Amino acid sequence: MAAESNMITQQEQSFIKKYIVREKQERYLAFLSHAQNRRKFIEALYHFTDFKWELMQEIKGPDETHAIVDKLKSYEHIINCSVISTDTNYDGKLLPVREAIQKVVGIEGSILIFGAAEVIYYEGEAPKRRYISV
Numbered sequence: 001m002a003a004e005s006n007m008i009t010q011q012e013q014s015f016i017k018k019y020i021v022r023e024k025q026e027r028y029l030a031f032l033s034h035a036q037n038r039r040k041f042i043e044a045l046y047h048f049t050d051f052k053w054e055l056m057q058e059i060k061g062p063d064e065t066h067a068i069v070d071k072l073k074s075y076e077h078i079i080n081c082s083v084i085s086t087d088t089n090y091d092g093k094l095l096p097v098r099e100a101i102q103k104v105v106g107i108e109g110s111i112l113i114f115g116a117a118e119v120i121y122y123e124g125e126a127p128k129r130r131y132i133s134v
Helices: 010-019 022-033 035-047 064-072 097-104
Strands: 056-058 080-085 094-096 110-114 119-123 130-133
Touching: 010 022, 010 080, 010 110, 022 035, 035 080, 064 097, 064 119, 064 130, 080 097, 094 097, 097 110
Parallel strands: none
Antiparallel strands: 056 130, 080 094, 080 110, 110 119, 119 130
16 A cells, blocks of 8 residues: 555546545545545445445346456456555555456455546445446
């Protein structure tokens, strides 16, 4: 995780503004902007409820990787993925798409932000807490 005091990325800002309910946006932007408060946002990811759910679709079945790859076929220009995760090995990282899918999918409490938040993947605590943007 980056040690900077202002650590929010452009991808994270775009994600918050596009996929989070309006009444929580400023609060979450502030949380992600400061290392000591970032954990507050991340700890909520296991049971996150503040998405604009009309923009999300539950992934049914055991193969979330296939659902993500299928969704990204329409977005061939996307090469990187920003990670927000309870796993400190990956939180705050910008990873190549393939690496992010291979290493982060399956980690509860994670959000993958593809490109400029054109596609996102959310994995909460099991069971049935896997969503992809529509």
